[in-house]
Amino acid sequence: MTDLGRFIVATLCGLALAGMVHIGAILAMPFFAEGDALSRLRATSASNNAELLDGTAAGWLPTPDPAVMVGACAYNLDEGPLRISARARGLFQSVSLHGRGSGVYYALTDRAAVRGALDLVIMTQRQLDLTQATEDEDEPSRDLRIVAPNRTGFVIVRVLAAFPSQRAAAIDAVRAVGCTTDPLPNES
Amino acid sequence: MLALSRSLPPLAYALYSLALALILGLGTAYWSVRGTYPLGRTQTQGWTAFPKLGARDVDPYARAILARTGDIPLGLGEGIALLAEADSEGRALDAACRYRISGITPVARFWTLTLYGPDGRPVRTELERSGFTSAEVVRDAEGHFEIALARLPQAGNWLQTPAQGRLRAILRLYDTPVAGSLSWLDPGSLPTVRREGCP
Known part of the structure; x- marks a missing residue:
């Protein structure tokens, strides 16, 4: 050659x-990436409630909507399924689930609330199988169960303050959203 | 020159190949996630949207850009964001000019219209208002609204623009059935951005 x-x-x-x-x-x-939303939100996994992201000040969130109060909880499903509970309060409220490197895998608004309450449980496929196996068939659960694409991710709560006077109520609504870890179903 | 290159061992060619691969591969990867989302753009009536950003099948480039910017897109079940960077004749939005955003919006439970400066932050002006929500905006008898973007006070819905710089307007439709079907919207179902004049 x-x-x-x-x-x-x-x-x-x-x-x-x-x-x-x-x-x-x-x-x-x-x-x-170190500047992605999950890395920045990792600290919010410690709390049992959604933490308000103050995006309108000098926040890191690009192009925030000033009328929308945003809250977040990061999760790691190794500790058990994550339960998100929100109350409908007459304001527009939405919950979206973001997986690590897999985009938005679920989103719903307060329109989906049953009797004023939104209860979602995020779990892995294995946790779902275990839960279903140990479930009492006579008392079916009312939870909305969602299988996460991977173990880590974050939940975003958005509450719209249609008028500036609703801001305080919207911030309260964000902070009232619970993100708690459910006990792992017993393996037996 | 030829005599010199004849003496090059195969290792030199392998190193050259690897260096080329690393420089080109990483360089193009970096270049392709620097700007805006390269794929999945829907353009309709002067507004741009990236509906796939809020879906599970978001493309890898958008995923990489989201990881770099830290942006948190709206899920399709929450709503959709529509971006306007230019007026109805395609000229970039400039804070020195006066504009009028008018018309109607597609069906949505709420919408917000926000003005952003070149840094991606909502505009900061003496008026301390960077946008309107659908509940705040004043409409005429037919349900049409008009929002004036100008430096000096205007009658009706007025958004003060900063003294200078490029502008971007984002219309966010919350809880809307049109998020996945933007390209099939009827003509005239999105507001238009008209330029009224420049100094």
Whole structure:
């Protein structure tokens, strides 16, 4: 092979490898990013209630909606299923579930509330199987159960203050949303 | 030159290949997540939306950009955000000009319209108002609204613009059935951004 031939083969190999590096880097970015929402929200997993993100001040959240109060709880399902409980309070309220590197996997608004209450339980497939296996068939659960795509992620609560006078009520509504860990079903 | 390169061992070619792969691969990856979302754009009546951002099947580039910016998109079940960076004739929104955003919005339980500066923060002006919600805005008898964007006070719904800089308007429709079908909206069902004049 001539030198030019070797050079062309090496260049083509480099281009093919560059494509793989590109795809790998794009796919890996959500797992190595430090400025992503999950990394910034990790501290909120300690609380049993959603923590208010003050996005309108000098917050990190890009293009926040000044009329919407945002709360978050990060979760790690290793500790058990996460129960989110919210009360409908007449304000627009929505809950969205964001998985690590998998986007929004579930979202609903207070329209889905049953008798004024929204109860969601986020669990892994294994936790769901265990819960269903140990469940009393005569007393079916009323929880809305959602299987998370992976173990870590975060929950976002949005409450709209349609008038500035509703801000305080909206902030209260955000802080009143519970994010508690349910006990793991007994493995037997 | 040729005599020199003939003496290059195969290792040199392998290193050249690897260096090319790393520089090109990482460089293009970085370049493609620097700006706005490259895929999944829906453009309709002067507004731009990225509906897939709020869905489970968000594309890997958008996912990487979300990880870089820390943005938290609206889920499709919550609502949809529509962005306008230009007026009805395609000229970029400039804080020095006067604009009128008028029309109706698609069915939604609530909507908000917010003005942002070039830094992505809501505009800060003496009026201390950066947007309107559907409950606040004053409409005419047919349900149409008009919002004036200007530096000096205007009659009706007025949003004060900062002294200078580029502007972006985001219309967020909360709890709306149209989030997944924006491209099938009837003409005229989204507000228009008209330029009224520039100094």
